[in-house]
Structures are given as structure tokens and as C-alpha cells.
Amino acid sequence: MASTFTGPQVYQDNFNPQIYLDTYYGAGSGVFIKDGYLDFILRKLHKAFTSGGVKGDLMIDIGPGPAIYQELSACEAFKEITAADFTDANREYLEKWRRNEPGLFDWAPAVKYVCDLEGRRYVKRGKIAEKEDKLRKTLKRVVPCDVTKSNPLHPLVLPKADCVLTVGCLECACKDEAAYGNVIKNLSSLLKVGGHLIIGSILGSTIFRCGNKQFSLINLSEQFLRKVITDNGFVIEDLEVLPREFDKPMFDICNHTSGIFILAKKVKDV
Numbered sequence: 001m002a003s004t005f006t007g008p009q010v011y012q013d014n015f016n017p018q019i020y021l022d023t024y025y026g027a028g029s030g031v032f033i034k035d036g037y038l039d040f041i042l043r044k045l046h047k048a049f050t051s052g053g054v055k056g057d058l059m060i061d062i063g064p065g066p067a068i069y070q071e072l073s074a075c076e077a078f079k080e081i082t083a084a085d086f087t088d089a090n091r092e093y094l095e096k097w098r099r100n101e102p103g104l105f106d107w108a109p110a111v112k113y114v115c116d117l118e119g120r121r122y123v124k125r126g127k128i129a130e131k132e133d134k135l136r137k138t139l140k141r142v143v144p145c146d147v148t149k150s151n152p153l154h155p156l157v158l159p160k161a162d163c164v165l166t167v168g169c170l171e172c173a174c175k176d177e178a179a180y181g182n183v184i185k186n187l188s189s190l191l192k193v194g195g196h197l198i199i200g201s202i203l204g205s206t207i208f209r210c211g212n213k214q215f216s217l218i219n220l221s222e223q224f225l226r227k228v229i230t231d232n233g234f235v236i237e238d239l240e241v242l243p244r245e246f247d248k249p250m251f252d253i254c255n256h257t258s259g260i261f262i263l264a265k266k267v268k269d270v
Ligand SMILES: C[S@@+](CC[C@H](N)C(=O)[O-])C[C@H]1O[C@@H](n2cnc3c(N)ncnc32)[C@H](O)[C@@H]1O
Pocket: 007, 008, 011, 015, 024, 062, 063, 064, 065, 066, 067, 070, 084, 085, 086, 087, 090, 145, 146, 147, 148, 167, 168, 169, 170, 172, 173
């Protein structure tokens, strides 16, 4: 399925946070619930932030959209997290979540899953709320971002981070492989040497839908990702692919053939 690149302004104008979360993470029927991608990413992140030894002062989460699941393990390993997304609506949604406003997407199943991975001995009824409070305290700021800029957080300049995490964003933000390589350089500029880049992504896709809007995706392969990451001064410490079974109604919403998780250590500036 061919697609024309939908740049960041298309997200600003057309990306609806609530419809996105319901479509992809909705209990039972969500695309990433049904194909196992959410559990896969949560397991891999838990491992990275525990036995994988990824920890430190600052983690920057790039392109979270309106989602927080990807920070649930990180909030135990970092003193602070900055979330950075392109659209006003996504940042407003995250700010509402930080304020614990009613009527937002319910992350309880994902929070419970991570608490179970962590073997938390919280009093059962308070477990979810306690974990969410921990993340609310650690998620210090939500800021604008454009990954195609040499400083993606311009005009903000942060101290170099110990970790840059990006799940489900770069395949949306890049027109082609050359653009992807530039974006990896831009994200690397936010990281200390010795810090970690974590990418969660999908392979083999060209489009995804959110309500009646369609967005383009760059068709990524494992081979390309290995090369672009290592060519830009990183050593890959963990990489796993999660194949996806064909399911036509789900593929009509998003046509990826697998999910991928990559943990890479920055060994030099390129
Ligand atoms: C599929 S959505 C959100 C994915 C979310 N992280 C998740 O795991 O479900 C892709 C996100 O990429 C963001 N995005 C698109 N282009 C961008 C750019 N040039 N710079 C930063 N973020 C961008 C959009 O605003 C959107 O929030």
C-alpha cells in the first residue's frame, strides 16, 4: 500500500489522542493489545531498566503521543523524565494525565502488568494508584519537540540525558531512510556518551489509521535499523523482533508485519 508522507503538521491538525489510545490500546480490542505488542514492549522495557542496567538522572521520552505506558518501568530507574512531542493536543493530554484529571484513558491493565513484572508488594487496592503517583512525580515536564531539528527540543536545552526512549514515533516522523539517519543523529545529540537509546518500533508498515485519518509510516527493516544505529556511534545491546500474525481487520488499521525493540549504548559522537 503506497502512501504520501504525512509530516508533523498533519499530526498537529488531525491526530486525535483519545481515538488513538482507544484504537491501539483499548482493553481487549486494541491493535497493540491483540497482537501482543504492548506486553512485548513493557517486558523489554522492564528488563532494560532492571537487569539491563539502564538508569540515571534524566530520561527523555521522544514522541510519546498521549501515552504513558512506556515510562512505567523507567520511573523506577531515573530521577526525572521529560516527555517531548510535536502536537499541542498530545502534550495537553499528557498534562491532564499528570494532573490526574477524570475521563482520560485507563492505563490500569498496563500498570498492573508492570507492577507484576516488578513483583511489587503494594497493598492490592492501592497498587495501581501508587505506581501512577510515582510516574507523576518523575515525569517533570512535557515539552514541544521536532525530531527533524538538530536540537529536537529547540529552544529548550537540557543537560545531556542518560537515556533517550522513543516508541512508535520515528517511523511516523521520517519520510525516508536518509531522514531516519538524520533523526538518529539528532537524538544522539541529546545523549551522553555511555547513555542509552531505546527504540520501540514496527516493521514492514506503510500506513496506520486513527479514526478516519490515515498517516504514513516509513517501511523499516531490522537490517536497516541495525546499520543506521551502529553507523551513528551506538553498540546494540539487545534487539528482539515480535512477528505478527495476519488478521485482516487489524492490518487494515495498521499494516506492520512485526514489532521490534532495540536497546543501544552510545559509544561515541559521530
Ligand atoms: C503513533 S503516534 C504516538 C506513539 C506513541 N509513542 C505510542 O507508543 O503509542 C506518533 C507520534 O509521533 C509524533 N511525531 C510525529 N512527527 C514528529 C516529529 N517530527 N517530531 C516529534 N514527534 C513527532 C506525533 O505527534 C505522535 O505523537
